[in-house]
Amino acid sequence: MSKIIKIGNKYYDFGTKNASFLLTASELKKLGIKNYYFMLEVKYPNTGVQDIDPYKRDITPEEMGKVLLECKANPWYFFREVSHVVARGLGELPLYLHRAGCAAIWCFMHSIDFELVQPRQTYKTTVITAIMSYMVLFEYQNVDIPYMHKTEKRCTDNVGILRDYITALPSYMNPWANNKHLPGLQSLKYEAHGVSIATVSAAKSENVASDKMRGFSLFTWFVDECEFIPYMKAVIDGSNPTIVTARQSAKLAGIRSCMMYASTPGDLETDEGKDFQHIIDNTPRFNEAMYDLTDDELEKMFTGADDGEGDVEQLPLTMVYIEFDYKQLRKDEKYLRAQYLEAVAKNTLAEYRRGVLLQRFRGADSALFDQSSIDYIQNHVRRPDHTVLIEKKFTLFIYSHEIQHPDINSNTPYFDVDIPYLIGIDIAGARGAGDNTAIVVTHPYTLQVVAELKSPYIGLFDLMRIVIALAKMIPRGIFCPETNNMGTSLIDFVQETQLEYRFYRDPRTDLTQNITIEDNSNAAIAEAKRRANEKRHIGTFVTEKVRNAMFELLKRYVKDYKELFNTEFVVSDLCNLVRQKNGKIAAASGEHDDVIMAYNHTIYVLNYGYDLTRYGIDKRLCTFEKVNQVLTQYEESEAENVINNMLPYDTPTMYEEQLLNDLTNGGLSSYVDASGRDDLGYRPDQYDSSYGMKPSEPDGGYSRSELSFFANINSF
Numbered sequence: 001m002s003k004i005i006k007i008g009n010k011y012y013d014f015g016t017k018n019a020s021f022l023l024t025a026s027e028l029k030k031l032g033i034k035n036y037y038f039m040l041e042v043k044y045p046n047t048g049v050q051d052i053d054p055y056k057r058d059i060t061p062e063e064m065g066k067v068l069l070e071c072k073a074n075p076w077y078f079f080r081e082v083s084h085v086v087a088r089g090l091g092e093l094p095l096y097l098h099r100a101g102c103a104a105i106w107c108f109m110h111s112i113d114f115e116l117v118q119p120r121q122t123y124k125t126t127v128i129t130a131i132m133s134y135m136v137l138f139e140y141q142n143v144d145i146p147y148m149h150k151t152e153k154r155c156t157d158n159v160g161i162l163r164d165y166i167t168a169l170p171s172y173m174n175p176w177a178n179n180k181h182l183p184g185l186q187s188l189k190y191e192a193h194g195v196s197i198a199t200v201s202a203a204k205s206e207n208v209a210s211d212k213m214r215g216f217s218l219f220t221w222f223v224d225e226c227e228f229i230p231y232m233k234a235v236i237d238g239s240n241p242t243i244v245t246a247r248q249s250a251k252l253a254g255i256r257s258c259m260m261y262a263s264t265p266g267d268l269e270t271d272e273g274k275d276f277q278h279i280i281d282n283t284p285r286f287n288e289a290m291y292d293l294t295d296d297e298l299e300k301m302f303t304g305a306d307d308g309e310g311d312v313e314q315l316p317l318t319m320v321y322i323e324f325d326y327k328q329l330r331k332d333e334k335y336l337r338a339q340y341l342e343a344v345a346k347n348t349l350a351e352y353r354r355g356v357l358l359q360r361f362r363g364a365d366s367a368l369f370d371q372s373s374i375d376y377i378q379n380h381v382r383r384p385d386h387t388v389l390i391e392k393k394f395t396l397f398i399y400s401h402e403i404q405h406p407d408i409n410s411n412t413p414y415f416d417v418d419i420p421y422l423i424g425i426d427i428a429g430a431r432g433a434g435d436n437t438a439i440v441v442t443h444p445y446t447l448q449v450v451a452e453l454k455s456p457y458i459g460l461f462d463l464m465r466i467v468i469a470l471a472k473m474i475p476r477g478i479f480c481p482e483t484n485n486m487g488t489s490l491i492d493f494v495q496e497t498q499l500e501y502r503f504y505r506d507p508r509t510d511l512t513q514n515i516t517i518e519d520n521s522n523a524a525i526a527e528a529k530r531r532a533n534e535k536r537h538i539g540t541f542v543t544e545k546v547r548n549a550m551f552e553l554l555k556r557y558v559k560d561y562k563e564l565f566n567t568e569f570v571v572s573d574l575c576n577l578v579r580q581k582n583g584k585i586a587a588a589s590g591e592h593d594d595v596i597m598a599y600n601h602t603i604y605v606l607n608y609g610y611d612l613t614r615y616g617i618d619k620r621l622c623t624f625e626k627v628n629q630v631l632t633q634y635e636e637s638e639a640e641n642v643i644n645n646m647l648p649y650d651t652p653t654m655y656e657e658q659l660l661n662d663l664t665n666g667g668l669s670s671y672v673d674a675s676g677r678d679d680l681g682y683r684p685d686q687y688d689s690s691y692g693m694k695p696s697e698p699d700g701g702y703s704r705s706e707l708s709f710f711a712n713i714n715s716f
Contacts, residue, residue, distance in 0.1 A: 002050035004042060012040040013050045018080050020097040023330075027099060034292050039102060043074040054082050054170050064172050071173075072138050079105060082173070083130045085123075086164040100324040101127035103286055108258045110298060111250065113319035114286065115226065115261040119326045120339075120355045124262050125158065128222055131260065133165045135195075135220055137173060139255055142194035146216050148202070148223045150230075155199045158224055159185045162197065203231045210238030218242045219250055219257045226276060227266030233275040247318070259319070264355040274590050277360065281436070281592050282456050286320040289389040297392050325358060325383060353378075361575060368555070368577040368585055373562055377574065382566045386414055390469045391462065396453045399567055401443060407475070414451075415474045420444060420616040423470060424601035425481035426594045427463065427490065428456065437463060438594035440570065441474065442602040444617050447557065447624040449567045454595050460486070464493050471499055478615045479503045480601040483539035491538050505538040506610045540601050550600035551585045553607055561624055569595040 003015030014037070016022060021039050028036035042050050049070045052063050059067075071078040084092040095101075100118045107114040108131050118124050135145070149155035163182060171177040175190045183189055189196040198216070203209035209231035213221075218239060226232055243259060250257035266273030293301070302318065326335060336356065343352035353359045359378045384397035398414045406413040415421065422442045428435035437458040441451035458466065467490070470477060479494075479502055481487050494500050540546065558565060558574070565571060576591035587593035606612070612619065676683050 002042075002045075004045045004050060007037070011042045011045045012037050013042050013045075014040060016040060016050075016080055018094050018097070020094075021080050024097050024099060024102050028102075028288065028291065031288060033288055036291070038291060039076050039080065039097065039105075041074060041076050042070070043077070044070055049077070059170075059172075064170075067170075068173070071134075075105070075109060075134055075138075078134055078138070079130055082169065083133065084165070084168045085126055085130070086161075086168050092168045095126070095130050096123060097127075098122070098324075098329045099288070100124070100322060100329055103288070103322045103324075104128065104260070105131060106291065107286070107320060107322070108256060108260070110302075111247070111256045111258055112302060113259040113261075114322050115263065115280070115283070115319070117263060117265065117321070117323040117358060118329060119331070119358060120264065121335075122326065122329045122331065125161065125224065128260050128262055129158070129161050129165055131258075132162055132220075132222055133169075135256075136162070136166065136190055136193075136197075137169075137175070140193065140195050140219060143196075143219055144216050145195065145197050146200045146213060146218075146221045147197055148200045148221065148226075148229065148235075150202055150225050150228045152199065152201050154224065155201070156185050158222065159188050159197050159199060163188055202229050203235060206231050206234045209234035213239040213242065216242070218246045218259070219255070221259055223259075223261045225263050226261040227263040228270075228272050230272055231275075232272065233279060236279070265358050265360045267350075267354070268360055273360075278590050280321055283319050283321045284455060284457070285395050286322040287387050287389055287395040289387055289395070293389075293392055301393050323358065326356065328383065360572070368579055369558055369574070373558060374575055377558075377562055377565050377571055380563065380566050381568060381571050384568070386412075388412055388414075388473075390453070391465050394453060394455050394458065394462070394466060396439075396451055397568065398451045399449065401446070401448050401450050410473070412473050415441075415477075417475050420476045420478050421450065421474050422602035422605060423474065423477045423479045424598035425463075425467075425479060425487075425490075426598040426601065427482055427486040428458070428594065429485055436592060436594040438569070438598040439466070439470070440595060440598040440602060441470075441477070442599065442606075444606055445621045445623055447561060447564050447603070447606075447622075449564075449570050449599065452567055452569045452595060452598075454569055460489055460493075463490060467494070467499065468497075471502060476616060477502065478605075478617075479539075480605045481539040482597070482601060483541050487539055494538070500538075503538050504540075504605050504609060504615070540604060546604070549608070550597075550604050553603050554596070554600060557603065564624065570599055 001015055002013050005012050005014055014022070025037050025040060044066070047066045047069070049066045052059070052067055054067045067082070071082060079095050079097070083095040085095055087093055097105075100116060101123060104114060104116050104127050116124055116128065132145070147155050147159055149158060163185065167174055167176065167182065175192060176182055186199060187196060200212060203212050212235045216239075223229065223232070229235075247257045263276075266276055268274060268277060290298070290301075339352060339356045343349050343356075353361065357379070359381075361374065361378060382399055385400040386398040388396040388398060390396055398412075400414075403414075403416045405416050405418045407415070407417050422444055424438075424440045424442065426436075426438045428437045436454040436456050438454040439452065440449055442448070443450050453466070467479065471479075479499075481490055481503065483491060491503070494503055542550075565574060573587070573591075573593050573596035576587045576593060577585060577596065578588045579585055606617075606619075609617075
């Protein structure tokens, strides 16, 4: 029985029979999402559609009309109550929703392109096929929809899954219900609406790839295993003009447009993996906090609208990267163990790491760190515990750590108000040119990365707003920016605010040419001179010497404290580092090291910063060094108790004196009491000189065996 609740001006069914939707809503509520119930919406509850079983045999034409009307107006109803999945051996089952599937459907609902990455056997293809079935039946007319896969057979299989899902729907929704034969998979078509599915093979050359989608309208497509398809980047680049035109046309027509990609993580040793990794690096991460944004805020985020403050160069976002691990998708350790054992049996551990653990890795000889260290780090990557959408555009990943004094009055009480966190900033040279502006927050006493953010779309105005937001969120945080190139513009802004003294500065450095101002009588000129002088000392100016020192620190920390490198962005960049032929350490060709450079700024300041007590940092509290200190002290103390018999003693020892005495006194003990007996009870003349230490018969006329007998008797 339905349970309709009105919230605002909308209605939601909290009594749906599809329990997976209720469970997803509950999970989002626990994550702090205010609008956690959006997938339960009912558009026309007054028709009673929420209590109609779309599959009942005696459904009336009127009820059919109500169901079709609700489906057309409300895709969530279709996915929740109507869409069925064909499972081998189990028949037809309602669509199972989890957080990844919810994110994909939400992106489709808002015409946001996405790549969906999740472990295998967690219904990745299922949810995209359900979305495609809705598009075919309710969204489009006179449209050709391309399907693409790295192999033609798998592409045809995906079309077959779509056909199965549509034929599993109620007969009044199945366009082929009255046909004698189902349409072929090479030309699957809904004749009444003029919608057809076309299979597209992988391109064999880059020139062919750029024209691969010529002739398609490209309101949508489904590209499966996109990170393994040759020349996929060239396919996308060649299709972009058509995609943009289709998006504009869809908006005018009031229909949705959504390019859908799905894949397991690619192989970074292949050209296909490297090419698509470049696309991922320039794609913002999906954040569930987006569910709480208004339509206007989403419009501003994804269309690049001017914010009214002069930031007219803001680039539009058209795609997000969605990734969820097995725990987030309700899989347990039994699932992980089963996948691992299967991989061991089939000798496919590399596929297990990519397809289940969602790891991207390379094994090149030029890699900066040995493979065992990289494997350890990748196997211990944490998912962010909290996310904050700064300026409702940029996602800050936050990782839980020990907090003794949180800001209980803040909406983001994720940092200790008494800790002077180090906030490293690596600023991209040009927005949208491929580089990311990256921010890393490091705990100065534990060396933990507690927050990280990166985006290729952060302009100077956006960066200033992010700095202000972080300054409020982390009251004692110390900003450590790179002051090369774009960093100087940030410093100009900072000097106009109260944040100037929250930025690390080193008065010992002289990073620019001296600025001479002849007249200091004017107060404004004096202030300008002060700012010019201070500007030379703020942040870190990365010379070749400084860069080398940063990476030496990084290598030492990876060697000694690899357990501390466990956050998504830092680990990703860490694995990209290689030693080039000229000896320089940098990201591999086509990769990025922006986040690791932001982290380097923090550890460089922590180790070489001038008088950090000015900012409240007490290096005696650094716990990450304690382990090595204790081990060193223990090894030193043990070394003092070890006797090296190969080395001469500086002074005679008790052992040498005893040996000398025994040698010079015929093997006699050094101790003789008043009766002339030694500590064993013998006189010197009782020793047999031929054996040195062998005693003869003792006094008293008793034999040695008799004395032994008496000793045994007395021991009872």
